[in-house]
Each structure stands twice: as structure tokens, then as C-alpha cells.
Amino acid sequence: MDSSTGTSKYRAVRDHLVERIGTMRVGDRLPSEKELCEELGVSRITLRHAVDGLVQDGRLAREHGRGTFVSAPKPGIHYPERFADIVTGFHRQQTSAGHTVATRVLRQELVAADNEIARLLDVPSGARVVELVRLRFVNGQLHQHVVTYLPHDRFPECASADFTTGSLFDYLHERYGVVLSRNDMRVGVEEATADVALNLEVAPSLRLLAVASTVYDQDGHPVAHGVARHTPLNSEIELSLRVAGPTPQEA
Template sequence: MTLPANKDVELSMSTARGTSKYVAVREHLLTRVQGLEPGARLPSEPQLCDEYGVSRITLRHAVDGLISDGYLVREQGRGTFVVEPQYRTRYRERFADAVTGFHSQQTSDGFEVTTSVVELAEFPAGEPTASQLGISSADRVARLTRLRSVNGTLHHLAVTDLPVSRFPGILDEDFTDASLFSYLGETYGVSLKRNDLLVSIKAADEFIAEHLDVALGECVLAVASTVFDADDRAVSYGMAYFTPQNSEIAFGLHS
């Protein structure tokens, strides 16, 4: 099935005053694909360029944006297609006024969080974990590696290091579908105060590519996180790698 032509395009484009052609095309295309069944195919780029009266560069920019947002998929040699609805939802993790943890944040928004524990084992801290936690590189940490999903959609891969000397019982815990920060609060009385973040783009190595089901070398969003308690003592240090098609990161700054 092919995406039908829309006779109101010229009118819609001409009334989008103050809006760039790219934005106008993207918004119009979005409205059209949202009403279609998965598997519907877009007309060719030349057809859409003629329909919207824009250059191929502008049209490609608009389509690429909808592909990035999970509404469309481009198949080499076949065309561009509307995809299944579950790939259209991006679940946002917010970093603002309070350190709540991913599990608590998503469940409070009404979403179901599921966790698969890839590994929970003891390792020497090494760097940069030792520097971030304020311990020796030879000190032992519990390394918790998890795949987190929201409403059944894979969201991110999280690798978290915690000092074993401070949390000796952590290696015996099962964090499948459980909140790490809730456990620390309930078992050790930890009150979270601050979360220092460093956001970067990383090319997926074999470990990330395998677990996030992305191509080797594909760019993913990487967030380094050091969490502190009310006494300004480092509680955990970790890296989270987010799937580009299903995840968003939001920051809130308040004075």
C-alpha cells in the first residue's frame, strides 16, 4: 500500500507563514503517516518534492526526521514505510529537581518498567570508577549491568558500580524488575541528594551493539552518572547507553 497524495498540500504549505519549509513538510507528513496502517509506503522522493514544491534536500531532511523519531523506516531498494506503532513511543528520562531513579520516575508516570539483569559481580574499581567514588582503584565494587525496558520497549543499557565495603549485601540481591535506589534507601538508609551527569555520543562497541540491538559503530547517547547522598558522599557511578529510536533525555534548570 502506498501513501496517497494529498490535494491540500499546496494550501497547507502556503499558510505555514513564519515556518520553514522543512518544518512545514515534516508536520504535514507526520499528520498523514499517523493515520495510516503499518506497512504503508511513501511515494518516491521526486513525487513528494513535486507535491510539496520543495527541493530534494528539504524533503530528505523532513523524512529523515520522521525516521529518527520512529514513524518511518527506509529500506534500501524498496522505499520508505510506516512502521509499527510501538516504535513510535519515546520514553523520556528527566533530570531536574530531584534524584528519583529511572524506575520510580517511569512508574510514577504510569509506565511499566521491566529489568533484565545481565550481570551482578564483584570487580576491582579501576578508573574512572575509583575517582568518581573517591576510593582506591584496587577497592572492590559491585558492578550491576541491566537492560531496562518501558512498556515492553527496550530503553537503555545501564552499568552501575557501587562500593562493596559500603553495601556488602548488594551482591546477594536480585534486581530483576526492582529499583536499585529504593533498595539502597530501604536497606542502608541512603537519601539521594545530587546526580552529576556527563552526556556524550558514543559509537556502539560490540558489548553495546549486542545488548541494544544496534549496528556496530552506530551512535548512541551515553550518560555518565555519579550519584551522591545527603552527606555529599558518592553512592554510585555508572554509564547508561540509550537506544536512539526509543529514548529521550530531558534536563530542567531552576534558580
């Protein structure tokens, strides 16, 4: 691991562990200290410092004589999405707040747009679109199941790009020059399908908070449509509304 100072080494190890446990299940065992030190190229002191912090946060648990295991997230921890004056993505929101975001890509393939997706993305029905299905973790805690569709003709490299780290919208900006200017949202409650329930580790038919979002570029063209589904444990969003012009005075 390429780090020059003790602080940067600690942060790099912590970030690696958070991302790693985000892809593991509760009860899974981490490799031994020796294995991790060799893999990451750091001292045991640095590794233990990072693990100690995650134990204190409740993300890891040590069992004497057995090892270190992924533990269940502490209840009541919320990482709300905030929707205000700036159109931005989930990844940037959370990392800007100092949190670590990890992503597990469940599916990334080309599919034919049904009538609804075609309408939302302004493409012909049956046109090829990229379907991207992901689990998002914040500080090691499973946060949301999100399905995103993007027009393949416009963003062909999204069919094969690596979205296990980083922000989808940052990638679109850097690779295609996309600047987001609008986000149309619909918030509702729906029952978890068998597939979503399995991945969110909840009971089928549990009622989930579903946030559907269609984002547009500066020219008013649809960029992507997605639905993020949240369990009752972390179903929380924040909205901030601002009057566009001067507030009329009451008569």
C-alpha cells in the same frame, strides 16, 4: 496470582505479561491461553482482556491458528528521563508516570575498581566494587543498557540482591538508609561496542546517547556511578533548570 477483584486481577496479569515479554525477543511465542491461565490462576476472560490490551498497544500480535507472539515496538514511542529538582532513579520516574518497567540483569559481580571508577566513587584504586549490568524495558520496549558501579564495602548485599524488579535506589534507601541529594551528569555520544550492540540489538559502531551519572548521599559521599546508553530510537532526556535564588533585576 493473589488478587481479589477483576480490576486487580487484570492489572496483575497485564504487569506479569509486560515483564515477561520484556525478557523475550521479537517473534517469540507466548505459552497457550490454557497454560497461562493455569500458571497465573486466572480465567480466560481476564487473560484475554490483558492480552487484548497489549495487542492494541502493539506489544503482542495474534496469528490465527498459531498463537500470540511478541511484536516489534511501535516506532516513535519515547519514554524520556527527566532531570529536574529531585534526585530520583529511572525506575521511579517511569512507574510514577504509569509505565511498567522490567529489568534483565546481564551481569552482577565484584570487580576491581580502575582509576576512573575509584576516583568517582572515592575508593582506593583496585578496591572491590559491585558491577551491575542491566537492560531496562518500559512497557515491553527495550529502552537502555546501563552499567552501574557501587562500593562493595559500603553496600555488600548489592553483590547478590535481586534487581530484576524494583528500583536500585529504593533498595539502597530501604536497606542502607541512603537519601540521594545530588546527581552529577555528563551527556555524550559514543559508538556501540560489540557487547552493548548485541544486547541493544543494534549494529556495532552505531552512535548511542550515553548519560553518565554519579549520585551522592546527603553527606556528600558518592553512592553509585553509572552509564546508561540509549539507541537513536529512544534517545531523549528532559531537563528542567530553576534559579536557586531571586533573579537579579537588570540595571
